[in-house]
Amino acid sequence: MSGALDEEDARALAGREVALIDLLDRLLQGGVVLAGDLVLSIADVDLVRIDLRAVIAPVDAGHPAPPLP
Amino acid sequence: MTESAQRQHMVYAYAVLRPTAEAARAVATLRGVADEQVGLVETGDLAAAVGPVPAQEFEEGALRAGLEELPRLEALARGHHGVVAGLAPLGAVLPLRLATVYRDEDRVRRVLQERRDQFLPLLERLAGHVEWGVKVYTDPTGFSTADAAATADAAGGEEALSPGRAYLAARRRRRRGAEEAWHTAARTAARIAEEAGGLAVGRVAHRPQRGELAQMAGGGTVDGTKHGGGPADAGNPGGGTAGRGKPGGEAAGGSSVVPGGETAGAGKPGGENIANDAYLVPADRAEEFRSRVLAAAEGRPGVRVEVTGPWAPYSFALPPEPAARREPV
Numbered sequence: 001m002s003g004a005l006d007e008e009d010a011r012a013l014a015g016r017e018v019a020l021i022d023l024l025d026r027l028l029q030g031g032v033v034l035a036g037d038l039v040l041s042i043a044d045v046d047l048v049r050i051d052l053r054a055v056i057a058p059v060d061a062g063h064p065a066p067p068l069p
Numbered sequence: 070m071t072e073s074a075q076r077q078h079m080v081y082a083y084a085v086l087r088p089t090a091e092a093a094r095a096v097a098t099l100r101g102v103a104d105e106q107v108g109l110v111e112t113g114d115l116a117a118a119v120g121p122v123p124a125q126e127f128e129e130g131a132l133r134a135g136l137e138e139l140p141r142l143e144a145l146a147r148g149h150h151g152v153v154a155g156l157a158p159l160g161a162v163l164p165l166r167l168a169t170v171y172r173d174e175d176r177v178r179r180v181l182q183e184r185r186d187q188f189l190p191l192l193e194r195l196a197g198h199v200e201w202g203v204k205v206y207t208d209p210t211g212f213s214t215a216d217a218a219a220t221a222d223a224a225g226g227e228e229a230l231s232p233g234r235a236y237l238a239a240r241r242r243r244r245r246g247a248e249e250a251w252h253t254a255a256r257t258a259a260r261i262a263e264e265a266g267g268l269a270v271g272r273v274a275h276r277p278q279r280g281e282l283a284q285m286a287g288g289g290t291v292d293g294t295k296h297g298g299g300p301a302d303a304g305n306p307g308g309g310t311a312g313r314g315k316p317g318g319e320a321a322g323g324s325s326v327v328p329g330g331e332t333a334g335a336g337k338p339g340g341e342n343i344a345n346d347a348y349l350v351p352a353d354r355a356e357e358f359r360s361r362v363l364a365a366a367e368g369r370p371g372v373r374v375e376v377t378g379p380w381a382p383y384s385f386a387l388p389p390e391p392a393a394r395r396e397p398v
Contacts, residue, residue: 026383
């Protein structure tokens with residue numbers, strides 16, 4: 001990719017229209033969890049699991065499973 | 070940053086990547102969760118894409134409160150994803166989990182240094198790969214046809230039954246139909262997993278999607294096989310929560326497009342999500358992956374398959390944890 005991306009392209013790449021639930025599967029269960037001087041990571045946000053459970057059932061601390069070998 | 074600027078702003082971190090000139094140019098075009106200009110924090114051979122965000126919105130209490138409101142959560146998720154997706158074409162990016170916030174850039178640098186031995190191999194592994202999502206649903210529309218045929222076959226033998234017995238027989242049949250639909254879908258899901266696994270280098274099973282958001286997500290119609298519409302009251306083979314919510318709502322209507330997603334199978338939304346997997350696929354096999362997965366579902370009534378992506382490798386940004394649970398297929 002060249003550096004010639006303008007803001008429009010970047011927004012288009014951002015795929016704003018992906019389904020929210022697919023996005024939350026990845027953002028709440030995937031992604032690197034950092035620790036240390038972290039102020040807050042969603043891994044600690046138990047309230048989200050409780051209050052949004054009806055809407056976002058997949059939020060679950062036990063996931064994701066490891067990749068297959 | 071001055072002391073007072075530090076108090077007004079915190080640092081939202083999006084992703085870990087290599088500090089290349091390309092990366093610097095890419096972040097320069099990106100704005101983040103607070104519409105802030107994204108930049109790089111670098112330390113040696115690693116960098117993090119970060120942005121300054123207002124402390125009053127992103128300190129712990131405000132963030133916790135905000136994340137409980139769906140519109141706020143959605144805005145945050147889409148803002149985060151916008152940055153990660155903007156960096157994904159660079160080839161190797163480790164997305165961070167949503168809402169990773171630090172007090173200042175020095176702390177981000179320190180974490181990069183501390184975790185360098187983990188990040189470098191992960192970046193290496195993910196370079197040149199994309200993530201695809203593959204979701205398999207039971208398809209009530211497809212099975213209503215088979216159900217109708219079964220009803221017709223059985224009808225002759227039931228003329229002798231009393232209305233009550235006939236009702237019970239019909240109900241049993243419907244229940245068997247639902248079970249059969251589920252098992253058929255599960256078999257197809259296994260076949261798809263096999264096909265997909267042959268092209269992928271990694272697989273992560275997410276929990277099947279349920280609830281209101283799942284209702285909004287499923288839908289769209291692409292080159293699916295055609296099935297005659299069966300009786301409208303054939304029932305939802307899934308029978309679970311996925312069947313409730315917004316039956317045939319506009320959001321899931323057959324004419325809607327699934328952005329970034331393609332479906333195969335009968336073209337109607339609905340049904341129960343029975344598999345929700347993510348696959349890590351070499352970028353040069355990405356299109357082959359999508360077409361072969363969709364082809365594996367062609368001509369199979371009772372099943373609908375949706376492929377989403379390509380995604381940045383969110384689901385593979387964690388080191389393998391043997392203790393984690395895996396969903397049965």
